[in-house]
Amino acid sequence: MTQSYLHRDCPICQSKTKSVNEVSSLQRAEDLSYESLIPYWNGFFKEKIFFSYARCEECALLFAPIFYDLDQLGALYEQMSPNMDLVPMAALVKTQRGYFEELKKFSTLKNGYIEIGPDIGIFTENCSREGEFNNYWLCEPNREVAGALAKSVGHNQFTIIEDMFGFSQIPDHSAGAAVMIQVLDHLLDPIATLTELRAKLMPDAKLLIVTHNEKSLLRKIVGWRWPAFCLQHPQIYNPNSITKLLEKSGYKVTSIEKTRNYFEFSFLLKHLLWAFGIKVKSVPSIFNFTIGLKLGNIVTIATPR
Ligand SMILES: [Zn+2]
Structure with missing residues (x-):
């Protein structure tokens, strides 16, 4: 090394x-x-x-x-030890549901489906419930989530690929949709991955990408302390630079929208109280509802050109 x-x-x-x-x-x-x-x-x-x-x-x-x-x-x-989710499940489900609504606007939800880094399949489950995809290609190296991921596709045909970018077993021009949620900010060579992925897509396929937006208001407010500035991100996009990246990789952008991240209010309240030095273990259950905040993420829909 x-x-x-x-x-x-x-x-x-x-x-x-x-x-x-x-x-x-x-x-x-x-x-x-x-x-x-x-x-x-x-x-x-x-x-x-x-x-x-x-x-x-x-x-x-x-x-x-x-x-x-x-x-x-x-x-x-x-x-690294596998993801330990700090955000409660109900909130995660709601956040990813918002991403799915965005895909639904543009995609027929048919033919093959590719997802890179689906984890336990929170997004995938929406597709298997409401889509008509005939084959699920799930690139997920974390073996500990394989059981949950297999469950998320219901009775549909699926393959879990343990290499995050092992697209070679996916037939060319077979997928009607591909999904990358919080993946593209992590890649050293995003053009190489997007180009390889493009060969697997049908001409009218829709690619859904969720990334951070470094031109967001939140970034301006918190400056260098913005959470997306971290050791895991070799670059961070904004609506302009992600458009350039996609064009260079053989796609055209259909839509870019700000996304909402959902949190349980009790979770936020606890952290707010901690910030003021008030240590509480739990807050009354009346605070157990979820709220959606635009936290500087964007969802981009693109199609091969
Ligand atoms: Zn440049």
Whole structure:
């Protein structure tokens, strides 16, 4: 394993122009060794550390010119314990339901279905309940969720692919829809993945992508403390840069909308009270309702061009 970091050009336009850093953490990840960053990756320390982001002078993508290389990323994801969801299930279900409503607006929900990183299948379940897809291709390396994921497709035909990007067993031009929820911000080479995926899509297929939006109001308010600035994101998009990325990968954008994230109010209230130094274990059950907040995410629908 190499210990030095990858020095990368803009992943959309490969521009060689030297970009100036736009946002950094107080202690910069690029100044620390690979070994000493591991506990930060795993979230053991409260201090926020990430690789500095610069803006490409040609396409205006916000990306980290110094970042982990593929081997380092592989090792870091490998040693992580599986997702422990802090957000209650009811809220997650509601958030993903909102994404599904967006797909439903544009897609016939027929033919093959591809999802990259479906986890336990919260989004997938909407498709199996209301769609008429004839085959589910689910790229999910986490074996611990395989049982729940298989359940989410009901009686439909499905294949779980344990390689996140192992599209080779999916027949070309067979899928009517593909879904990537919070995946694209994590990829070192998003064009390569989108291009490979495109070959699996039918000409009128719809691709649904959920990403952070670095031009969001929330980012402006919280500045460098915005949660999407983190060690897992080699770049973060905005409506313009994601449009450029998709065009470069052979798609055209149909729609871009802000999404709502749902939370249980009791969960938010507890955290608010903690912020003021009031430690409570639980709050009265009258606060157990969910609210939707626009937290700086966008849902993009694209189609092959
Ligand atoms: Zn660029």
